[in-house]
Structures are given as C-alpha cells and as structure tokens.
Amino acid sequence: MNLxxxxxxxxxxxxxxxxxxxxxxxxxxAKKRRPLRPWMAIAAALAAAAIIPAAYEHHESAKxxxxxxxxxxxxxxxxxxxxxLHWTQQKIRRRADGV
Amino acid sequence: xxALCLGAAGALQAADxxxxxxxxxxxxxxxxxxxxxxxxxGGMLKAAKGFIPSDEPDSAKIRKLIDGLxxxxxRSFEFGTPGAYTQADLDSILKLxxxxxxxxxxxxxxxxxxxxxYLLPGADKPMGVFVLAAEPEELTVVQIDGPISLxxxxxxxxxxVDIGDxxxxxxxxx
Numbered sequence: 001m002n003l004x005x006x007x008x009x010x011x012x013x014x015x016x017x018x019x020x021x022x023x024x025x026x027x028x029x030a031k032k033r034r035p036l037r038p039w040m041a042i043a044a045a046l047a048a049a050a051i052i053p054a055a056y057e058h059h060e061s062a063k064x065x066x067x068x069x070x071x072x073x074x075x076x077x078x079x080x081x082x083x084x085l086h087w088t089q090q091k092i093r094r095r096a097d098g099v
Numbered sequence: 100x101x102a103l104c105l106g107a108a109g110a111l112q113a114a115d116x117x118x119x120x121x122x123x124x125x126x127x128x129x130x131x132x133x134x135x136x137x138x139x140x141g142g143m144l145k146a147a148k149g150f151i152p153s154d155e156p157d158s159a160k161i162r163k164l165i166d167g168l169x170x171x172x173x174r175s176f177e178f179g180t181p182g183a184y185t186q187a188d189l190d191s192i193l194k195l196x197x198x199x200x201x202x203x204x205x206x207x208x209x210x211x212x213x214x215x216x217y218l219l220p221g222a223d224k225p226m227g228v229f230v231l232a233a234e235p236e237e238l239t240v241v242q243i244d245g246p247i248s249l250x251x252x253x254x255x256x257x258x259x260v261d262i263g264d265x266x267x268x269x270x271x272x273x
Contacts, residue, residue, distance in 0.1 A: 070147035071147040074137075085228075
C-alpha cells in the first residue's frame with residue numbers, strides 16, 4: 001500500500017516553474033547570437049575558393065573523358081554495324097551471282 | 100478492349116538490348132574470349148559527337164549519321180569454340196523485335212549461321228535498324244534507334260578502330 005502511495009507521489013504531474021519557457025527561449029537566443037569569428041570566416045572563404053574551382057575542373061575533366069570514351073565506343077559500334085551490313089550485302093550478292 | 104490496347108502498346112514498344120543483359124548477354128560474356136557491350140543513349144551520343152577525332156577518316160560521315168539518333172547498342176561476342184550460344188538464346192533476342200512494329204527485311208541463312216536484319220519503318224528513311232548475326236564462334240546484336248541511312252552505315256566498315264582493343268578495355272574494367 002505504501003509502495004502505491006509512493007509511486008503516485010513520484011509520478012504526480014508537476015507544473016514547470018513560471019519562468020521555465022522564458023529561460024529556454026533566452027538560452028536559444030544567446031546561442032544564435034554567437035558571432036562567427038573573423039578567422040573562421042576567412043578560413044571558410046579560402047577553403048571554398050580552393051575547393052570549388054578544383055572540384056569544378058575535376059567534374060569537367062571527368063565529363064570530357066566520359067564523352068571521349070563514348071566517342072570511341074560509338075565509332076566501334078557503328079563499325080561493327082557497318083561491317084555486318086556490308087558482309088551480309090556481299091554474301092547476298094555472291095549467292096545471287098551463283099558464286 | 101483493354102487487352103487490345105495493351106497489345107498495341109506492346110507492339111509499339113521499342114526493343115532494348117539492355118533488358119536482356121542479365122538474362123542472356125552477361126552469361127554469354129562469361130563464355131566469350133572477347134566481348135563488346137556498348138549502350139549509348141541520346142545524351143551520350145550528343146556528348147560523343149563533339150569528341151570524334153577530326154583525323155578520323157570518316158568523322159564527317161559519323162557526325163552526319165548520328166544526327167537524330169536516340170540510342171546505339173551493340174553486344175558482340177567472340178567465342179573460342181562453337182556452341183557457346185543456343186537457339187533459345189537467339190529466340191530470346193528475337194523476341195525483342197518479332198511481333199512488334201520492327202519489320203524483318205533480311206533473313207540470310209548459311210550452312211553454319213545466319214543474319215537477320217530488321218528495320219523500323221519511317222517516312223523518309225528507317226527509324227531504326229536491328230541486326231542479329233550468328234556465326235559458329237561469334238554472335239553480334241546491333242540496335243540503332245532513330246533515322247538512319249543503311250547505305251551510309253554500311254560504308255562505315257573500316258574506320259581504323261581496333262574492336263579487340265575496346266573489347267580488351269571492357270574486359271579489364273570488369
């Protein structure tokens with residue numbers, strides 16, 4: 001019986017202190033207002049200036065390499081198709097000529 | 100009526116070699132001494148157009164040929180011995196075009212092997228060509244979608260490109 005009473009007491013709903021919401025909001029605002037240190041801003045700008053062109057160049061060169069490879073494959077694909085058509089035409093002609 | 104509509108949609112559906120990669124071509128590639136697997140869609144064809152070497156003897160012809168094409172696919176296998184592929188493999192490949200809007204224009208049979216050529220009819224010129232060339236130790240399937248001149252295509256038979264070199268590169272990539 002005592003246990004039940006103790007549990008009820010422990011789990012009883014309690015209202016937060018009156019200034020609880022204000023304190024939470026004040027903390028959030030304080031965190032937001034922390035200014036970016038100048039050295040951090042400069043470092044971030046320098047990193048971006050170094051990384052973005054290099055990444056762009058890498059992307060462009062990979063794109064060109066893919067296009068070059070596609071051009072090679074296209075040439076081979078058309079050569080294979082052309083050969084097969086040509087050989088078939090030749091065979092049909094030879095058969096028609098009775099060779 | 101619904102069945103009729105579905106049937107018509109199926110007949111208009113373009114063949115796509117990619118759909119047979121896992122079912123047929125990947126298995127044949129494992130048996131092949133050399134294999135070529137090329138699939139280029141419209142975007143890749145556009146990109147490739149600007150990179151065809153100008154010292155390529157037929158570069159102008161190639162650029163003209165690929166104008167308007169929407170895809171170029173080739174699967175080609177060179178086996179060391181005969182009997183690497185079966186009639187069932189050929190039937191699976193031909194299912195892509197048989198009973199569709201593709202029209203067979205050549206069915207050339209030899210003592211050992213055969214060549215079948217299909218065209219997708221178009222107003223001025225064919226809107227696609229499909230070739231299945233089966234020889235005892237070699238199997239080649241070509242599908243080109245888009246307006247194409249067969250005369251121009253068959254004149255591109257000696258471009259000075261080593262097919263074996265591309266096949267070796269593709270094998271190394273695996």
